[in-house]
Amino acid sequence: MRCPLCGNVEDKVIETRTLAEGGAVRRRRECSGCGYRFTSYEKVEDKPFMVIKHDGRREPFDRDKIERGLDRAIRKRPIPMLAIERIANEVVDETYRAGSLARELSSAAIGEIVLEKLSKLDRVAYIRYASVCRRFENLDEFVEEIRKLETVGSEPPTKLARG
Ligand SMILES: [Zn+2]
Numbered sequence: 001m002r003c004p005l006c007g008n009v010e011d012k013v014i015e016t017r018t019l020a021e022g023g024a025v026r027r028r029r030e031c032s033g034c035g036y037r038f039t040s041y042e043k044v045e046d047k048p049f050m051v052i053k054h055d056g057r058r059e060p061f062d063r064d065k066i067e068r069g070l071d072r073a074i075r076k077r078p079i080p081m082l083a084i085e086r087i088a089n090e091v092v093d094e095t096y097r098a099g100s101l102a103r104e105l106s107s108a109a110i111g112e113i114v115l116e117k118l119s120k121l122d123r124v125a126y127i128r129y130a131s132v133c134r135r136f137e138n139l140d141e142f143v144e145e146i147r148k149l150e151t152v153g154s155e156p157p158t159k160l161a162r163g
Contacts, residue, residue, distance in 0.1 A: 001029055001040050008033030020096035023047075026089065037082075039089060049096060050104040058104065066091050069114065073129040077122050087117045108133075123149050 002009050008031050015028035025042045041063065048060040067088050074084060094113050099105030111133035118126040123146075130145055 001038070003031035003033060003036055004038055005036040006031060006034040019093055020100055024096065039085060041092075047103060049099065051110065052104055052106040054107060061095065061105075063088065063092055066110075066114065069129065069132075070118075070125075072132075073118060073125040074122065077125055079122055079125065083121060087114075087121065090117060119149060 001011055003011065010032040011029040012032060013027045014030050014037070017026045018024075019026055023044055027040050027042075028037060029040060030037050050058040051061050052058055067084070070084050070088060091110070091113050095105055095110050098109060098113070111129075115126060115130055115133065118129055126149060127142075127146065131142070134141075134145075
């Protein structure tokens, strides 16, 4: 696998996990050139996991979309990239688990999984993501969402980045 940081193609696998009842394998890899750690996925190709969109259409589940959404939410926030990668991994795992029977899940349900993760990471990122994903109808809803966060509290990002 090509290292996303330096382009080296030599790496060693440091962890392998089987996901979704054997439907996918995730590997943690370490670049032999620069030591950067990244994640790769292997999936069975003929049966894609589908996402049901707001308008009812379906499209194949795409991890990159999860990461792009997270990227936008954490922009200019003091959050390490490792924490984002970990959250993306957890969201993918939980999405496959939640939709394992039908091999599909609604984009709204996936959004809620992401929000649950962000609520423990960073309030600003959470609110940014929620405002896109839940399309708040009015200011009251928005204020209510912030109030809920006050009671949940938030963990420092460094905790999530470890390991
Ligand atoms: Zn590298």
